[in-house]
Amino acid sequence: MTDSLVWSIALPLSGAILSVLLPRAANGIGLASVLGSLAAALAVIWTVADQGPLTYAIGGWTPGLGIALRADGLSALLLLLSALVAVAASVYATAYFRQAEQRQRFWTLWLLLLSALHALFLAADLFNLYVTLELLGLSAAALTALSGQREALEAALRYLLLGLLGSLAFLAGVALLYTGYGSLDISTLTHRLSPGLTGWSAAALMTSGLLIKTALFPLHFWLPPAHANAPAPVSAILSALVVKAAFYLVLRLWLEPFASLSTPELVQMLGVLGAIAVIWGSWQALQAERLKLLAAYSTLAQIGYLFLFLPLILETSDETLRHAALGGLLLMALTHGLAKSALFLAAGVVQQHAGHDRIAELRGTAQALPATTFTLALAGVALIGLPPSGAFLGKWQLIAGALQAELWWMLGVVLAGSLLAAGYVFRLLGHAFGQARYPARSLSIGRQEIPALGLGLAATLLLGLFSAPVWSLLAGLAPAGGLNP
Amino acid sequence: MTDVVWGLLDLLLILALLALAWGSLNSRNLQRAVIYFIGFGLLLALVWVRLRAPDIALAEAAIGAGLTGALLLAALRDASHSPDHTDRPDRAWRLNPVPTLLSLGLAVALGLAYLQALEIADPQRLAVAVFSHLEQSGVSNPVTAVLLNFRAYDTLLELAVLLTALLGIMALGQARPAYAQAGPVLAGLVQWLTPLLILVSAYLLWIGAHAPGGAFQAGALLAGAGVLLRLAGFPDSHFPAALILRGMVIAGVSLFLAVGLVLMLVGRGFLDYPPAWAGGLILLIETAATLGIAATLMLAFLGGRPAAWSLDTSTTGRIQAADMVRHNTGDNP
Amino acid sequence: MILDTQLLYGLVGIFLFSLGLSSAFASSALLRRILAINVAGAGLFLLLIAVAYRGPEINPDPLPHALVLTGIVVAFSATALALALVKRLRETDDD
């Protein structure tokens, strides 16, 4: 069953290669390979739940000399999220791109992006991570530019160049670690790393490189234009997964190799940046005039929430608190992934239907596109963190953890963030439910509306009602005090 | 005595390297900055030779200085059409000492970290592991062993990165207009050089198993031949039919992936070559990769889709000849 | 002497990296920013190759060599894509 690790990367990659050769069959090839990689992701999570963390030594070489793939509860859950969102967005894309040529270009780059994402979640080697980061950055920038509009091109170029700077900083840290500790394998480094200038500099370089990519305040400025100007299915995956992949790496690095380097001040600082991001992102979303821009700013805020969890996870000796916080973090991340992709897909439908996505002029949307408006509402519920969404449980854990750790300021941030989120969601819904005197004829675009609706439903219901498996999958991950003796 | 000579050589190399880097970052004239950068790349190739990294020297000269330089020069040629983009000296740098100080601070901090890293390190690092497994790798050039066997998965993804960049470029728009047909001197040189480049490329591919060389160097050289033909505006340097062209572009990554997956399906493991076949499989993958890299690098130089990329029935490779007639400015970049 | 060579070239690499990184942030012209990113990358490659160097008699550590070879190709890919985006942006300006 460990072969499924390889398949979840190899299937989208094979799909990408085939669709270069047979562009006319790209729809079929693309759908088949994303479905295949969903099956592989399910097999991975099934095996992880059954047998615990998996390691796959590529080429049969011991990790260190060779490269390994690895899956534990954390990476398997994100892999599954990615495969799931990919299937929904792919079905959506078959109808979204009306021009055959544009659709063909989309498919190959899209499948390359997915293989990069899956490779990143499963990587266990630092240089291999650098290569996957570059693959991710290049394919994401190319997809952002797909529309060819001036704004999209500018956003894509800025996205690409900043991403390159981030990767370079990451690579510099990798080079220092190899110089000092003679390995690129994450678990080997976890055992070898000890506090000192080498480790600190490498940690600082790699973390700041990743903070650019995950768009944490104040390194967020590239994100709104990129996510707002990309085609809808691309925005969905960029917002739901690509920024989260960089966050996942921050978490992974600080849980494992850098665990012995973490200090309360540092982790608190990341938490404070997260808090600023929550307030700033939500406030900007409240001001946003366009629906996709609103969604993009809301992503900034949601990334902020994830960083708020870090003080609770990395600087506590309390095993249960850490485990609870890790589960809460994952629930927030998964819920946001589903909700934000639903929101972007629905926004794409609105934009194509109305010819624009100016929020103030969305009156009548509910009459013309009832299913899509319902999707917007479902995604909104999950973004605010109302029950029964998974985000509600996540925020609950955040508050409980903050109380226990006596981090009072966090309560204020969560409260303010939720109120602002309620503000931007209800402002949007208020316009969308407004009655138009002559509503456009009600449309039904099944291949676009149903995937979005499915993601919205999953965000609000699925994780909130069935959250127990998340915790059991995370059991045993990164015991308190890190893995370092 | 020899130490002094080496020391002088090091000093000379480093000073020249720093001067060229400084020039390429701070020169007011953009064209000059690009020229400095190409010089920087060539000098870097010498540094690689000095540090006993001939594989890297070959790749740097061909890709880092050669093809990147050609790309940058082509970008300058585009810029010369819109006058507001040609020279805009970057005053921000001169007026603002903050970045300079920041870079110095960063350099000092990293330098100290590097000193500490060298001190605490086991100087062998992974070298022992690589050399002790070299015999099982199927090749005797250790760099090729790492690239195509021990860390083959990285190389597979690297080929995917190259493919991504190309497809991203293709999605953006049309290729640059072709260059005018060159005069007799350049044309003669290119005519004479092309077969030689093909020969040297095949040699590098073959020798890569046990001496410096390999698919990337060979592919880059082959692409260089293609770029030269393009620059000289040869009317018959047309592309093959679209399907063949696309097949060439994916040749390396697809064969690599297929070999890996087949080995997994027969029960060995992904990219786990049987030791007896390792040498042959590596040569096979490298041959396909050379073709793929050459086609990809050459097409990436065009900055967009050539007509030959389109699979439409009305378009054949020959259409490229029609491309050649289009307007352009001179017979050299 | 071996350590000196490692040290010397490694420090130069770090200096080039810092220089490139800060000018990438400081400059506004796109082409200059691309040049700066390439210089920074070259600095990192120099650092890695310096670490691999183990004196005139011992074979250098081949692992960083392979990493740098990969890095050079990745850097080329990124540069080519960035330059194509710049080209396309100019074309939309002209229209």
Next chain:
Amino acid sequence: MTEILAALLVTLGLAFFIAGSIGLLRLPDLYSRLHALTKADNVGLGLLVMGLALLTDDPFIALKLVLIWLLVMAASSASAHLIAQRARRRERGT
């Protein structure tokens, strides 16, 4: 004996290189600079190659050295021609 001859040839070659470089820096206009550079460098490289070829026992390596010389000569003469041609065109204002 051969070593002394080789050292002489190499030194002479370097002298040509230095002369060429000084010419590049000091001569007044593009054409004379090109003139100094290409001629001096081609001769200088030829002398270098001869010197180095004397030092090796392997005729194959000597052959490769000569091949390098021929290639550099071809490339430098072609590029000198291109640079001069372009300069001429600019002067004529076309």
